[in-house]
Amino acid sequence: MAEDQSYDLSRFKATYFEECSELLASAEETIARLQEGSEHPEDDLNALFRCVHSIKGGGGAFAFEDLVHFAHVFETSMDALRSGRAQLTPHVGDILVRGNDVLGDFVRAAQEGATLPADHGAEVKALLAGIISGEAAAPAKPAPTAPAAPVAVSTEPGYATWKIRLIPAAGLLRTGNDPLLMIRELASLGEMNVAVDRSQLPPLAEMDAQNAYLSWTFTLVTDKGRGAIEEVFEFVAGDSADVVIEQIGAEVDAQEGDGWGLFAPLPPAAETVAAPTPVAASAGATPPPAATHAPPAKGGDTGAGGIHTSSIRVDLDRVDRLVNMVGELVITQAMLGQQASGFSIESHPELVQGLQELSHHTRELQESVMAIRAQPIKALFSRAPRLVRDLSAKLNKQARLVMSGENTEVDKTVIEQLSDPLTHLIRNSLDHGIETPEERIAQGKPAEGTIHLGAEHRSGRVVIQVSDDGKGIDRKRVLEKAIEKGLVDRGAQLTDEQIDQMIFAPGFSTAAQVSDVSGRGVGMDVVRRNIQDVGGRVVVQSTPGEGSRFILSLPLTLAVMDGMLVAVGNERYVLPLTNIVESLRPNAQQARTLVNVGDVLTLRGDYIRLIRLYDLFGIKNAITETTRGLVVVVETEGGDRIGLLVDELLGQQQVVIKSLDSNYRPVEGISAATILGDGRVALILDVGALRIMGERLNRSQVEAAANAEAAE
Amino acid sequence: MAKCVLAVDDSKTMRDMVSFTLRGAGYTVIEADNGVNALKALVGQKVDVNMPEMDGITLVRKIRGQPQHAGTPVLILTTESDQSKKDEGRGAGATGWIVKPFSPEKLLQIVAKVCP
Numbered sequence: 001m002a003e004d005q006s007y008d009l010s011r012f013k014a015t016y017f018e019e020c021s022e023l024l025a026s027a028e029e030t031i032a033r034l035q036e037g038s039e040h041p042e043d044d045l046n047a048l049f050r051c052v053h054s055i056k057g058g059g060g061a062f063a064f065e066d067l068v069h070f071a072h073v074f075e076t077s078m079d080a081l082r083s084g085r086a087q088l089t090p091h092v093g094d095i096l097v098r099g100n101d102v103l104g105d106f107v108r109a110a111q112e113g114a115t116l117p118a119d120h121g122a123e124v125k126a127l128l129a130g131i132i133s134g135e136a137a138a139p140a141k142p143a144p145t146a147p148a149a150p151v152a153v154s155t156e157p158g159y160a161t162w163k164i165r166l167i168p169a170a171g172l173l174r175t176g177n178d179p180l181l182m183i184r185e186l187a188s189l190g191e192m193n194v195a196v197d198r199s200q201l202p203p204l205a206e207m208d209a210q211n212a213y214l215s216w217t218f219t220l221v222t223d224k225g226r227g228a229i230e231e232v233f234e235f236v237a238g239d240s241a242d243v244v245i246e247q248i249g250a251e252v253d254a255q256e257g258d259g260w261g262l263f264a265p266l267p268p269a270a271e272t273v274a275a276p277t278p279v280a281a282s283a284g285a286t287p288p289p290a291a292t293h294a295p296p297a298k299g300g301d302t303g304a305g306g307i308h309t310s311s312i313r314v315d316l317d318r319v320d321r322l323v324n325m326v327g328e329l330v331i332t333q334a335m336l337g338q339q340a341s342g343f344s345i346e347s348h349p350e351l352v353q354g355l356q357e358l359s360h361h362t363r364e365l366q367e368s369v370m371a372i373r374a375q376p377i378k379a380l381f382s383r384a385p386r387l388v389r390d391l392s393a394k395l396n397k398q399a400r401l402v403m404s405g406e407n408t409e410v411d412k413t414v415i416e417q418l419s420d421p422l423t424h425l426i427r428n429s430l431d432h433g434i435e436t437p438e439e440r441i442a443q444g445k446p447a448e449g450t451i452h453l454g455a456e457h458r459s460g461r462v463v464i465q466v467s468d469d470g471k472g473i474d475r476k477r478v479l480e481k482a483i484e485k486g487l488v489d490r491g492a493q494l495t496d497e498q499i500d501q502m503i504f505a506p507g508f509s510t511a512a513q514v515s516d517v518s519g520r521g522v523g524m525d526v527v528r529r530n531i532q533d534v535g536g537r538v539v540v541q542s543t544p545g546e547g548s549r550f551i552l553s554l555p556l557t558l559a560v561m562d563g564m565l566v567a568v569g570n571e572r573y574v575l576p577l578t579n580i581v582e583s584l585r586p587n588a589q590q591a592r593t594l595v596n597v598g599d600v601l602t603l604r605g606d607y608i609r610l611i612r613l614y615d616l617f618g619i620k621n622a623i624t625e626t627t628r629g630l631v632v633v634v635e636t637e638g639g640d641r642i643g644l645l646v647d648e649l650l651g652q653q654q655v656v657i658k659s660l661d662s663n664y665r666p667v668e669g670i671s672a673a674t675i676l677g678d679g680r681v682a683l684i685l686d687v688g689a690l691r692i693m694g695e696r697l698n699r700s701q702v703e704a705a706a707n708a709e710a711a712e
Numbered sequence: 713m714a715k716c717v718l719a720v721d722d723s724k725t726m727r728d729m730v731s732f733t734l735r736g737a738g739y740t741v742i743e744a745d746n747g748v749n750a751l752k753a754l755v756g757q758k759v760d761v762n763m764p765e766m767d768g769i770t771l772v773r774k775i776r777g778q779p780q781h782a783g784t785p786v787l788i789l790t791t792e793s794d795q796s797k798k799d800e801g802r803g804a805g806a807t808g809w810i811v812k813p814f815s816p817e818k819l820l821q822i823v824a825k826v827c828p
Contacts, residue, residue: 019723061725061729174783176786177808181828210783234808
């Protein structure tokens with residue numbers, strides 16, 4: 001048992017902390033459920049207990065003393081609740097929430113190697129201890145954290161002769177203890193003589209292979225002490241076997257080895273192979289088939305396959321690398337396809353067919369890889385209940401949270417980016433949306449407001465909605481504020497929708513007083529920026545007196561999308577396929593220019609703003625006549641339709657998204673770039689931003705025209 | 713005979729530590745994160761999977777209920793060093809116990825004791 005210096009605990013720490021964060025989150029969820037009146041409080045308490053217990057167990061292994069101390073008190077309080085010694089009141093629920101928070105602090109401190117003040121969480125600890133009724137109140141010392149000292153091998157110098165009697169109880173074998181192993185271990189301590197007593201052996205016919213019938217007397221000469229001998233029988237002494245150890249000659253103190261033990265009776269071991277046996281190990285003396293001590297799960301064939309199948313843990317970096325490689329593969333595949341486009345299937349059947357299959361498989365591969373990163377959005381939503389509960393208490397409002405679509409799967413990177421915006425939106429709904437119970441009752445609404453948090457997949461994107469049944473956006477105040485802040489000109493004519501969107505403007509806040517919750521005026525523009533950063537968009541719909549609804553639309557993944565390649569002059573652009581409604585070659589009646597608005601397209605009775613991409617991006621050699629080009633009608637997330645004038649459509653293609661922000665810098669109207677099959681870079685258009693740019697361009701053109709007119 | 717150990721614990725940290733230590737000593741280690749999977753690994757798929765979870769003591773009983781594992785050594789890991797857990801394990805048919813936290817040497821020593 002040499003010291004193994006190379007054994008380094010730190011290699012397990014990463015796993016431990018990862019596990020801790022999952023456990024803490026799950027504990028929080030469970031506490032929330034308990035507070036809301038769980039259907040199975042006992043199961044939940046047990047689950048909670050296990051979470052804390054696991055954190056404590058690992059913490060002990062790494063000797064995080066403070067953490068273990070606290071976890072122990074926490075765990076003990078839970079035990080009191082489980083056993084019914086204490087009642088789970090709302091107050092106790094709150095203490096558990098705080099307990100979990102403090103436990104999280106300890107975990108984080110341990111992770112960062114930081115030292116928390118000695119009294120950190122002392123108050124919560126005291127509260128937890130208060131749950132533990134009377135006798136159990138004292139935060140007992142946690143389980144010993146230092147690794148047990150190697151079992152003492154007694155150090156008595158010199159040799160002694162020991163006489164040891166081992167009389168197994170009949171059931172010893174059934175606990176997995178094997179006398180043969182003990183005898184070997186004993187023999188390793190020194191010189192040993194063995195005598196077998198087989199007087200209890202029944203006739204063969206009556207013999208139960210799983211019973212122990214033999215007993216032994218050993219004479220051992222060793223320089224190890226009594227402790228070493230007791231250790232051999234640690235698991236069996238007592239219940240499972242009678243073990244009598246006597247020193248022939250002087251008496252030696254017994255030693256405790258407490259770090260472990262073996263239960264059980266010594267069995268009938270089969271032959272006493274290891275030791276010389278004065279009594280001939282007569283044939284048949286070994287009825288118990290020796291085979292019984294096969295360790296669990298022999299070999300991998302038994303079904304080891306069934307174990308790991310549920311999930312594995314993979315470093316996100318590895319998945320990202322995989323995603324990137326698949327991205328490159330998609331490009332290569334597109335390139336090959338393009339190179340081979342000149343070959344006909346008649347002249348090169350294998351090549352063409354092979355390329356088709358390649359395209360097929362690449363796509364499947366890519367989808368599978370994306371699925372690896374997909375996670376249910378539940379992870380994100382799970383924090384909401386607590387947020388709503390805490391905030392509504394703080395604001396003296398009553399609100400309940402309804403969630404739907406928690407299992408909608410979204411790319412993990414998207415989920416991570418959404419955490420802050422979602423928190424802000426929920427805060428906003430509670431702070432600005434939901435009224436106080438008095439106000440609500442006065443308006444004939446239920447005193448308790450409802451916040452709905454929902455997620456769903458819609459046409460290749462994930463749409464998250466946060467809606468409330470509060471008072472809606474106060475447009476008059478928003479407009480006043482916007483004018484006051486210089487965000488719009490006084491007298492500007494804004495539609496209701498435009499006013500509503502003002503709340504996303506930087507520096508905008510309507511809260512009359514800056515509260516602890518929101519009203520710092522940073523919320524909404526941060527929300528919008530965060531969401532835009534992941535290629536998403538946020539809009540708000542509001543009905544005065546009935547509530548507001550924030551709609552977040554996000555790409556399912558940040559890596560690949562289906563696009564339509566369009567040509568404008570010599571340039572190539574990619575339009576996200578999900579935005580495209582239709583494309584048409586307008587006739588002269590359809591393309592019109594309206595005074596004060598600019599170019600429009602009439603489509604089945606509707607006017608659609610027409611944006612000339614060549615004009616917007618200053619491209620030469622493009623088709624400028626509306627009737628000769630193609631108009632692609634696209635829909636923004638807000639539901640607006642605009643027409644984009646392009647030269648032609650080049651075809652649908654899967655494109656790998658390369659961020660402009662990280663490779664270059666953000667460009668208005670462009671969401672990202674991609675590499676085409678021929679190696680050229682094409683820009684991916686951001687339809688929502690194009691609409692805004694188009695309006696601005698139109699406005700300036702209209703104004704310029706008006707000025708020119710006035711000048712004449 | 714290959715020395716094979718099935719390590720069952722819901723904590724990955726614990727499983728990792730046990731596996732790493734034992735593998736280093738030449739054992740084949742199979743891991744299972746709960747009792748149901750442990751039984752699957754042990755006896756193939758012939759296990760009633762309708763039990764959502766089970767505690768260690770129940771698992772020991774279930775293992776002992778499999779005729780071919782009547783004599784298989786089973787060690788329980790316990791944080792409590794108190795006698796009641798040990799007695800409970802003993803009653804269920806466990807071979808022995810290891811008190812957490814344990815040093816790698818301790819773990820090896822004890823495992824070697826029941827499965828050399």
